[in-house]
Amino acid sequence: MTHHPSTPLFLGIDVSTQGVKALAIDAGRGVVAGTAGVHFGADLPAYRSPHGFLPHDDPRVRHADPRMWVEGVELALRRLAAAGVPLDQVAGVSGSGQQHGSVYCGASFAELLAGLGSHGELVPHLAGALSRPTSPIWMDRSTTPACMELQAAFGARLQTDTGSPAIERFTGPQIRTFAREQPAAYARTATIHLVSSFLCSLLTGSRAPIDYGDGAGMNLLNLKTLAWDPAIAAFTAPGLLDRLPPCVPSHQVAGHLAAYWSRFGLRPGIPVVLWSGDNPNSLIGVGGGTPGTVVVSLGTSDTLFAAMRDIRTDPAGCGHVFGNPAGGFMSLICFSNGSLAREQVREQIGADWQFFDVEACRQTPPGNGGKLMLPYFVPESTPLVLQPRVRTTFETATPAERVRALLESQALSMRLHSAWQGEAFRRIRVTGGASRSAALVQILADVFQAPVETIAVADSAALGAALRAAQAVGGMAFEELYGRFCQSQRVVPPRPEFRQVYDDLLQAYAAFERTGA
Ligand code: XUL
Numbered sequence: 001m002t003h004h005p006s007t008p009l010f011l012g013i014d015v016s017t018q019g020v021k022a023l024a025i026d027a028g029r030g031v032v033a034g035t036a037g038v039h040f041g042a043d044l045p046a047y048r049s050p051h052g053f054l055p056h057d058d059p060r061v062r063h064a065d066p067r068m069w070v071e072g073v074e075l076a077l078r079r080l081a082a083a084g085v086p087l088d089q090v091a092g093v094s095g096s097g098q099q100h101g102s103v104y105c106g107a108s109f110a111e112l113l114a115g116l117g118s119h120g121e122l123v124p125h126l127a128g129a130l131s132r133p134t135s136p137i138w139m140d141r142s143t144t145p146a147c148m149e150l151q152a153a154f155g156a157r158l159q160t161d162t163g164s165p166a167i168e169r170f171t172g173p174q175i176r177t178f179a180r181e182q183p184a185a186y187a188r189t190a191t192i193h194l195v196s197s198f199l200c201s202l203l204t205g206s207r208a209p210i211d212y213g214d215g216a217g218m219n220l221l222n223l224k225t226l227a228w229d230p231a232i233a234a235f236t237a238p239g240l241l242d243r244l245p246p247c248v249p250s251h252q253v254a255g256h257l258a259a260y261w262s263r264f265g266l267r268p269g270i271p272v273v274l275w276s277g278d279n280p281n282s283l284i285g286v287g288g289g290t291p292g293t294v295v296v297s298l299g300t301s302d303t304l305f306a307a308m309r310d311i312r313t314d315p316a317g318c319g320h321v322f323g324n325p326a327g328g329f330m331s332l333i334c335f336s337n338g339s340l341a342r343e344q345v346r347e348q349i350g351a352d353w354q355f356f357d358v359e360a361c362r363q364t365p366p367g368n369g370g371k372l373m374l375p376y377f378v379p380e381s382t383p384l385v386l387q388p389r390v391r392t393t394f395e396t397a398t399p400a401e402r403v404r405a406l407l408e409s410q411a412l413s414m415r416l417h418s419a420w421q422g423e424a425f426r427r428i429r430v431t432g433g434a435s436r437s438a439a440l441v442q443i444l445a446d447v448f449q450a451p452v453e454t455i456a457v458a459d460s461a462a463l464g465a466a467l468r469a470a471q472a473v474g475g476m477a478f479e480e481l482y483g484r485f486c487q488s489q490r491v492v493p494p495r496p497e498f499r500q501v502y503d504d505l506l507q508a509y510a511a512f513e514r515t516g517a
Pocket of ligand 1: 097098099169217277278
């Protein structure tokens with residue numbers, strides 16, 4: 001099917017852990033013109049990364065080959081063209097990268113960019129331009145000593161100024177570890193890119209800046225000055241400031257598409273808007289860029305994120321603060337035991353999804369007689385629990401009560417651990433597999449006392465990138481784009497008669513978590 005656009009198209013490219021998604025929108029008509037996907041494991045088996053990263057004996061080490069990302073982008077573009085999307089109609093492009101991952105480029109990377117395309121295919125030339133052949137990604141947890149050193153040197157300032165305490169997967173601790181373990185390779189490194197800025201550089205053929213959205217995931221960006229923090233950078237690794245691209249607002253145009261990309265049907269010279277991280281892009285893709293909305297993504301782990309009016313940080317150190325591509329800041333809070341815990345409880349009671357998602361909560365009252373559960377089937381990030389364990393306030397309960405205990409505890413945990421943002425959320429947007437659960441949706445509405453909108457935005461990071469391109473290049477307002485692309489399907493209102501029940505239960509939950517977590 002060939003798409004005949006009445007208005008220009010905008011392209012969003014998302015390079016995630018598992019694969020690449022390319023998505024083109026016709027912003028004027030409010031339609032997705034086409035999408036194409038690449039799965040690293042299935043489509044690019046030569047990289048031997050069935051799950052998007054290279055196997056390693058030490059389970060804490062998680063690296064990926066950056067050439068795989070580039071080849072993935074190229075294949076996704078070919079597939080998008082093959083699906084009938086007229087790429088020559090694309091007027092602007094932006095992208096999204098898995099956050100925190102870092103790419104180490106040698107001095108010849110600049111030459112490669114400047115001569116992009118003059119030596120034929122890009123991927124075969126990349127290896128020679130990298131000072132480190134593989135890139136640590138967000139799943140890497142091998143940097144604990146570096147985190148402890150950063151924490152000892154800067155204490156609470158690390159979090160209040162960079163938005164997060166030292167975190168293993170964040171880029172600063174990764175860089176410190178590399179500089180210490182491989183000083184010669186570090187010395188040969190001219191530029192350290194994030195996944196986002198690396199790919200953006202390849203599109204423009206020049207060194208792309210890092211945007212505030214992704215830059216805030218490095219333990220290096222001072223959110224108060226919106227510049228790299230000189231003292232933290234100097235401590236992280238020698239000469240680091242000279243190796244970082246500048247950090248700038250997300251809506252900036254990084255440059256113009258290099259001639260190389262015309263082989264995929266794109267027009268050279270179209271503006272390339274800065275790439276950002278997947279979570280900042282998703283905030284836009286689900287229509288959540290304006291403060292007052294909280295987005296809850298219900299997946300294997302649950303994530304909660306929301307635009308913030310001003311910088312605040314989580315005193316418990318669990319939540320993160322990133323730049324919001326629509327301006328200002330955003331929070332990101334991960335709850336590791338999301339659908340993973342819901343699956344476990346469902347299996348334990350031997351119920352089907354109809355019972356779990358609907359019946360159980362019909363059979364039990366809101367508040368559940370105070371029955372609560374700390375469902376840490378795997379280590380939990382919010383609150384921080386290193387050893388898995390499941391605890392309940394009860395000894396016996398019916399299957400229906402167990403389900404309600406889990407779902408209410410999960411919703412109360414979200415309310416408790418997002419309170420530091422100081423925002424009275426006027427609406428909740430839910431997405432992800434478990435948003436089909438009528439019970440969980442109603443509980444979220446009642447616990448937060450806010451309407452819950454279910455949205456069916458597939459590929460929110462790629463869509464967010466396309467919307468950002470439409471905003472920055474096409475001059476369209478985000479609110480207008482949200483209206484066209486991010487409509488809610490269903491709205492579930494809160495029931496005011498249960499406000500007090502949950503205000504009380506929140507206190508009980510907080511006390512239980514303090515003793516049991
Ligand atoms: C966020 C995080 C992940 C990655 C990969 O801090 O580590 O969400 O962005 O998706």
